[in-house]
């Protein structure tokens with residue numbers, strides 16, 4: 001199928017802001033596709049070439065795309081940069097440049113979806129010497145055959161900024177509509193496989209019965225179940241009856257998968273970080289049974305038995321070299337708290353049963369592998385849970401988790417069945433979309449950051465400018481990243497691609513017409529840069545409103 005057909009759909013989706021309309025447009029389109037095209041469109045419609053469970057990405061910087069665009073239209077990189085600055089978007093910049101292009105390519109074949117997809121995949125396989133020029137030539141091959149609108153979406157896809165206002169929710173609804181499937185069944189299949197392209201193909205060929213057969217696969221990460229805030233130990237336990245209460249460790253959440261002899265470790269963003277943690281791989285191999293499983297836990301860094309700050313553990317995870325040295329300097333401890341798969345999927349079992357099984361299978365005689373410290377809380381032993389909270393804080397942890405013992409594990413859900421009770425006030429995870437250069441001593445730095453939340457259509461809505469809480473190192477780091485992700489610059493103000501995630505504290509949420517959410521934050525302070533989170537993990541406008549209420 002011609003790529004132009006998909007591009008026409010992109011265009012319609014971009015122009016239409018209504019969710020129902022978008023769903024109908026997409027559903028009408030995918031209904032007619034053959035299996036192979038459907039499996040590719042299922043990814044391309046979300047601006048990706050790998051499913052969400054994969055940590056592979058295109059990873060092409062905008063500089064490289066600008067070079068290819070310059071070559072394709074016969075102009076200089078500076079001209080492309082000027083156009084980009086003016087438009088604030090590589091796609092719109094490309095449309096303008098391609099429309100002005102003097103020479104047209106004769107005898108060129110029209111682009112097909114297959115050719116585009118295969119070449120995008122090819123881009124991810126290139127490494128080593130001359131990789132930059134080889135990548136440029138692949139992009140150029142695509143662009144030189146592209147129409148102006150094709151170039152618009154090709155450049156956006158390559159820079160991973162499709163901007164058509166389509167998130168996973170709309171794709172799920174469109175699959176349900178196109179193949180006449182109950183939305184709950186799609187949701188469940190999605191939560192288990194994290195692969196909408198696969199779901200679309202199964203829905204088309206095997207319908208609801210086929211989708212019901214999809215399950216977890218050790219080796220493919222699943223989205224973690226998330227927590228809401230507890231209003232207090234007593235009301236939470238009253239609501240749950242019997243609660244599994246555990247220390248809340250301030251580290252990084254890990255999913256450890258064993259499939260036959262292969263062990264893989266994933267973060268909450270589903271990144272594979274197995275290589276950064278050889279000692280954990282060795283320890284789980286030794287202290288957990290040799291069958292297929294998925295366990296979940298929080299890993300923290302320790303020194304002299306005390307937990308180190310979150311930043312220390314982040315350094316360990318990001319580390320690519322001198323891992324041996326890091327193992328000695330920053331020893332890790334894993335605290336396991338859930339079992340998602342053991343010979344078969346366990347997620348439909350109640351937490352109480354999953355925890356019991358976890359206790360049976362994990363040998364905790366080593367330093368590295370532990371079970372989270374746990375108390376079974378009922379209304380009759382509230383004081384024991386309060387004691388757990390107190391000792392958790394004294395030992396340098398964040399607080400406690402209070403989990404409903406009857407509940408299944410629901411991947412990706414942030415519900416009332418798993419609550420967190422912390423000593424510190426609540427914060428928001430936001431993404432930086434712009435910034436302002438400082439004055440005086442700080443003029444070389446971006447001193448103030450414009451931050452945004454996500455609405456129900458996955459569009460970003462601004463909520464505050466945050467300028468405090470930044471030490472010199474963080475300021476330097478952020479300024480460098482802002483330069484790297486810069487989209488446009490006017491006077492002292494810049495706009496950037498939404499890549500940097502900040503966790504911010506504040507004193508109050510107030511109504512304000514100044515920001516797109518309709519709210520702003522009083523006294524916002526940067527608590528930390530959340531390199532462990534991605535755009536999909538930032539907080540929503542819905543959460544902001546519920547916090548405001």
Ligand SMILES: Nc1ncnc2c1ncn2[C@@H]1O[C@H](COP(=O)(O)OP(=O)(O)OP(=O)(O)O)[C@@H](O)[C@H]1O
Pocket residue numbers: 224225226227228246247248249250251252253268298337372401420
């Ligand atoms: N015993 C535990 N059980 C479950 N999660 C735990 C536990 N100890 C630490 N955690 C961490 O707490 C997080 C739960 O809080 P939440 O789902 O709100 O994630 P979050 O957005 O990272 O929150 P926070 O920023 O408060 O850590 C988990 O994702 C996990 O990383």
